[in-house]
Every structure is written in structure tokens, then in C-alpha cells.
Amino acid sequence: MVFSSHIFLFGFLPIALLLYYLTPFRWKSITLTLLSYVFYGWWNPWFVLLMFGSTLVDYLCGGVISKEGQSPLAGKTALWVSISVNLLSLGFFKYAIFVSDSIGGLATWMGWEPVGAPDFLRYIVLPVGISFYTFQSMSYSIDLYRGHAKAAKNFADFACYVSMFPQLVAGPIVRYGAISEQLRNRSHTMQGFAAGMTRFNYGFAKKILLANPMGQIADTCFEAGGGSLSALAAWVGAVTYALQIYFDFSAYSDMALGLGRMMGFRFMENFDSPYKSTSLTEFWRRWHISLSGFLRDYLYIPLGGNRRGRARTYLNLLLVMLIGGVWHGAQWTFVIWGALHGAILALERWGRERFNLPIPRVIGRAVTGVLLLVTWVFFRSESCGVAVNYLKAMSGFGEAGEEQGLLHELILRPVELGQLCVCLIIALFFPNSREFLERLVWWKVAAGLGLTFISVRVMSLQGFNPFLYFQF
């Protein structure tokens, strides 16, 4: 089920709120878990079993890890069981076909016998949001092992943490330690509900009124063939995609935070105006903050972080971003995207340590913007070949012919250009949702309701509009 759908807004949400608030506090976690299973099972009821299995394994492993007087070996074994089960499930559903195809490609390239992927791999359906909930579930075992969290008091609380529908499929990735207390004890106030409702309304409007129109232009450009993709169209496509992915993903986060707040939860912020960054290093402090934090705490620091010399630090940055890239998707384009980000982060660090030159903010923002646009091309393209051709078109070395006029007529109409300018201004100069709603006054609540009404009407015209990050 998608937040921006009629079934969610007018069916699931009112029923979920009603059931949640009718349930006595001690049963609320169970109600929320059951509702979340319905929400998740709507895509494919079998996926619920997978999530339940992952939850059960991590809960049991957590029990072993946190048991008093437990031998270190048993704790360590339980930790690795938890990590292995989660990574194996993720690997099978997300990466099996990619690995198999890559081996086949390598074999062909080496001139060996062709190796075809087993047919059944081609019929595997990727469970929505598997990357998010496996990471979240896995972080529980790791946090317990490190002593950063206490074990869940009961299975219901833990299942509720893993499956909680507001942030289940696209984050923010919530660590157990961050909400364990809230699972046991949270307050439900009118103020909290109103704040959550308003955050949800603004997120919904952001998705429908900003992200989707940008997505239409971006899709047109990225689906265009070499004969129609001029340099201008390629740049418009890259910029609109950058805006789409930001508004789309941050809209989901706003809605997730809002829904959580309506039910008394406070989740962490996931975005902080990332396109206002003056470097890529800053960008990663502002973009998908929960993933950056996860990669930092569970990968970068265990790899040695910046404590093992410069060369190792650069290598760690590269490795972490590579894995971050692969986490997003089983394609070489994501590997390259991650590698480019890792390399740029390492380069920025080297530049800071070597020269430490003060760079004017305007120049920093412009350079970061261009770097992001170029790397987003890999993120959006379906293959490396398409990405390279797209970048060629952006550099003016494309092969656009007479069809480019038709594409221009489609994407450069006044309405589309107007939408693009509005989105750019909002992303670059306006306060973000958190800043805007930090002080909630009546007109912001009213404006949010008005925007929701308009957005529902526009949503009816737009058709199906899933969130981009659902595919990860």
C-alpha cells in the first residue's frame, strides 16, 4: 500500500487510527503490528511471512545476546546468525539475479562458455522495502551486542518496531535504542496528533505537487533515445530527477514522521535541506541521515573510521559508499554511483587536510550541485551504457537529430518550466519541513489541510505514483 493512494488515505488510515485509539495502551503495540502486517501484505501477503521470519530470528538472537551470564561465544554466534540470516535473505531476493548475470557477463567477456542465470531467479519478486527492514532488524542485534540498547521486553514490542507501517518500507531507518522507550511508554496528545497530521499533510502535498510533476519530466528525458536527447533536454532531465528524488523521498519521510507522531512516536529526521550543501561531505550529513548514520556506526567506524591513517580513511570512505551504493540496488549503476560518491568524499577530505582553502559558499553549492547531478545520472539510469550516453548528451556530444524538437516541445512548455523553477526555489532557498513546522501555528495547520485537499484531487488525475525509494 502506498501512502499517496486512495486506499491508504480513505480506507486504511482512518481505520488504523480508529483501531489504534480504541485499543488500550498495553495492546497498542499488537494492534499496530497487525495493522502493519495488513499494510505490508497488501503488496503480497507472502512477504509478511518473510518479515515475520526475520523478526523472529532477530528477536531470538537478541534474547541470546542479552541473556545475563551468557558466554561471549554464544553472544557472538547469535549476532552472526542474525546478521547472516538478514544478509542472506537480502542477498537472495535482491542480489541473486545481479550476481548471476554479472558472472554470465564476465564469462562471455572472458570468452568462456556462456553461463545463464537459473530461470527461477528471474521470477523472484523483490519484497518492497526489504533493505530497510532487514537493516533495521539487524541493527537491533548489533546494538544489543554493543550494549547500546536493552533487549525487547516482549515479542510484540519488537515485532512492532520492525514492522511499524509509517516507516516500514522507506525509512527513516530507526534504531531500536531510539524508540525502545517509546514502545513501552509514549504519550498521545492532541498537540502531538496535530503536529503529526500537519507534517503528514505537507509531506503528502510535497509528493503530489512537487515530486510527481518533476518525475514526469525526468522520466520523459531518461526514457528518451539518443536521437531526441539534446544537451538541454539532458540537463533538464538531470535537474528534474534530482528534484524528484529529493521531494519524493523527503515527502515519504515527512509522512512517516507525521504518521508516527499521530501515534505518539517520534522518529529521527531524515533530511535537512541537502541541496543547500556546500560539499558532498555536508550533503551526506543532510541526505538520508538515518542511512548515513547506519553506515557510519555499523560500517565506517568498525572499519577503523579515520583512526588508522589517511590512506585507510580514504579507503574506508570509498568502501562505505560502495556498499551504500549496492544497498540501493542490484545494478552496476548503483555501484558506480557509490564509488563516485566515495571517491569525491575522499578527495574532499584530502583537499581539506592538504590545503584547507576557504571556498565561497556559492561556489561550493554550485560545484556540489553539478557533482550531484552527474552522479544522479548513474543512479537513475537502467544501465551503465545508458548513463554514459546520457552524460555524453549532457556534455553536448550526443547524437540528437530532428526528433529533439518533439522532446523539447514536451518538456519545455511554460507549465513544465514554471514547475521546475518553483521546485528549484523551494529546494534551494526555502526552509525544510522540519524548520517550517518547528513552530506550529494555526495557519500552517490550515494550509496543510488545504494542500491535502488539493493534492488528493491532483492525485486522482495522476494515476499510480509509487515512491522512488520503495524499490530499494
Place this chain on the structure above:
Amino acid sequence: MKNPYSKEDLREEVVPGPITLLVGITTFILFLVVPLILSLSSFDLALSKPEQGKSFRSVLRDIDSAFSDATVFQQWRERDQSILSCGLREGNSRVVMGGQGTLHYRPDIDSVIGKGPFYREPTSVARAPGGTPWQDPLPVILEFSDQLRERGIELLVVPVPTKSMKVSVRGINHDSVPAFWHLMKERISEAGITFVDLMPALEGAEPFLDQDTHWSSGAVQKAAVLIADAAALPKGGLVTGMREVERENRGDLVDMLGLGEADGCFPEESQPLVQVIDAELGNPVAPNPESPYALLGDSFVNIYDDPSLGFGESGEERIGAGLASHLSGQSGLQFHVIAINGGGASGARKAFAALPLDVVAKKKKVIWVFSARDLLLAEIPGRRAGVRWERVEFNPRSRSGSVRPDVMTLTGVVHDRSRIGDPLETAYDSAIYSVLVGEIAMESGEYSEGEAFVFLWAFQDRTLASTAGLKKGRRYRFTLVPFPSSGAISHATQLDDLFRQDLPRYFAESVEPVE
């Protein structure tokens, strides 16, 4: 224990008092609940749609659709789209509103600006678990040509250039021909198949209708000259005359905007038609299934002949100004016309291949006319536009292989059935679908096969037909007639996943469950 992540909590200051908040929250809740209550009646109707042997997931999808198609949202959609289209000249996801009153079908534009039919989607993108694998058009065309050649039949491939290749979004005539069009033409010609390039037929003032995906009447006439010439048709004995009439119609693209009754803001478009009249009978020239010349195609063939696509008058069965009529006018020949709206790529070929062996054996040439959109779209936009390229197998049986009385009544159990999509999402108003009936008990007439391959209405005017809900495993009483070779049924879009070329095709005039 200290929460190491406490700094990540969301904190905000809520200024309004409890009454203001209560008003806001109540408004929000009412907004979520009232549309649902208002549309409960339509919701009930949607959920009580006839069972179709569906999986649990399909039922969930039906509930999704019931919500999004609820009356209140449908009314909002029509009203808002009419404000956008009539007031602000904005289209929707399927229709682009261009300059000078020109509407464009979005997949037509995609077929020109897209990656083209030779582009291979990577596995990670193209993977469609449980779905039909994508077939590239070229191998299918080459195989079809080989199949015909084996039977001594010559194939002419005639893709009709899309509107976007000749008319810009701004409504100005231009030539925008992608490189892959030329490449496709080259590959097909290299295989010894006659590729008729209709671009020259579309020169001139108005090659396409403004509000419609289809070509103008003038372009049809020019195309008929080109095709007759390329096919080197012999001069037939049919004497024809011409009659000019002026007709009006509101285009299919206006329908696709989904404006409901507000479509009046688009005035009907007028076309001067030239009807080809059989001089002996005084009627429009009729198709002849016995003709050695078959004309296969889609709505580009049917338009100006089939009144269900517009431009007809009440009671008129055939307009007589379409491509088949003008080919007859050019050559003095009648044609065996098999044209299925939306079925140019596969449906018409499947229907041709299903003809009895002895009927096919009499054919000399097959002229296959279909929208170039089907030929030029890459996989992803092609799937989105509902294009399907399928290989066909020819019927190994002749007419004498089974007795086919005109009407027969039987009871039988539905062994399999084709899927029916959402009528609101298709490009056409009406469609028929196929079922496979077994365990047959005859009540009247004669039938010698173990199973019957039956078509029924799936939906008409985008409303599910009462015959759409046949369940697998249940017994029904069918009144069957041989599948008609002309009329609305023969032209309707065919939803056929069963692909039973080995059985004769029937149409169910009526069906009722047997207890």
C-alpha cells in the same frame, strides 16, 4: 541506560489552543471519512463485481480500484480534468494537448522520442515476474513472413507512421522520423519482405485528425494508392463509384481525457469522406472472406469503414470510406478484412492464422497495416501502451474438419479463461475475451471437438459486461455462433491468453450458469 540517539528526536512547539487543534483534527478526520461514506454505494457495486476465479492478490487489487474509482473520486477526476483540459489546455498521462487544437496520444510521441525497438532493457529493469516475456517485433514479423511464404503467400508490411512523426506538439506539420524507423525498414526489406513506407502518403495539409490518433480521410486515400501500387494488385472486375459526404466525430483522444459530459468543450471534428460504392449494388463495397487478398490491421484499417470508431450515421453498418474500401476502389478487388482495434501487432495475425487451412490456402497476398507505434516502442513504454508482439501458429484444420452449424446450445465447464484488465485503463471502449469450455454436453446443434474456444464480451463502453465474470470450474449454458468475420465483434479488441489456434472460434450470444 542512556538513549544514545535521543538527540535525533523530533521536537516542535505547538502554538494553537485545544479548540483550534480540535477543529483542525476534526476537519482532517472528516476529510478522510466523508468521501468514503459518500461512495459506499459505488464501492459495494465495485466489490460485488462478478467473481472471475481470482487470486487473493487480485481481490486486493480490486479493492484498490474500488477505492480509486469510487463515485466521488470519479466525479472529482472528471471535473478537475475538464478544468485542466477545457480551461487550461492541459492533458493527462495519456493525452498531450498541443497547439492549434491538436491532441497527441502520449505513446505515439514516445515511439518517436524513445529508445526504439532495438534497445534491450537490462534484466533488472525488464524482469516481469509472472508476466509475459517481451517479444521484439522484428523476429515476429520475419517468422510470420516465413510462415506465409511456406503457404505461398506474399506479405506486405505497412506500418502507419504515428501522428507525432508528422505533426509536432505545437500542431505544426513536420517530419520527425527516428533513425530506428529507417533501420527497421532496412531490416524488413533485407529479409525480402515488401515494406510500404507511407510517409509520402502523409504529405499535405492535414495528414491526421486533430482530436484523434488516426489519420485523415485524405491520407487514407493516398495510402490506398501507394499500397495498391506496392502490392502490384491485378485489376479486378469490381466496378466502383465514389460519393462524397461530410461527417463529424469527437476523437478518441477526447475520450481518453476522461471528461465525462464535459467533453462538449471539444467540438466535433468534421471530415470530408469519399465513400467507395459498389456500382452494381449501390452500397459501400463489402469485404469478402473468400478473396485471395487479405487485409490485416487495426483501427487504422477500420476507421471510416467501421461506424463504431465514429463518423457513422445511425443504422449504418459500413461507412465505406476506409482503407479497405479505397483499396477496392483502386484495384477493383474485394478484400478479406481482418482488422481488430488495438490488435494490429498480434490480434489480427492470430485471427488470420486461426482461419481454416483451406481458407488460408486460397490467399495470395497479405497486406498487414498497423500503427508504427507498435513497431517502434521500446519494451517499457511498449508494455505501458499495451503492445504485445506474439508468435502465431497456423490452424492445421480445414473447414471440413468439424461441423459448424450456425447456432448451437451446449453446457460445459470453463477450463480456462483469459484475464480482463481494468476497462478504464485501456485505449478502447470495448473488448471481448476468450474462455476454454470442456466437459461439453450438447443441447442443440452438432459439435465434434472435446473443448470449445469461445469469445464473450468483456466490457462495452468501458463497463464490464455481464458475461465478464465466468468462473473457472463452473458449468454454464452457452448459445454459440461461429465467430463473425465482420461487425462490431470481429473488430473488438481481443483479450486472449489461451491462444487455441487448433480449435474453431465461437462467440457466445448468451450464457447462463447451470446449477
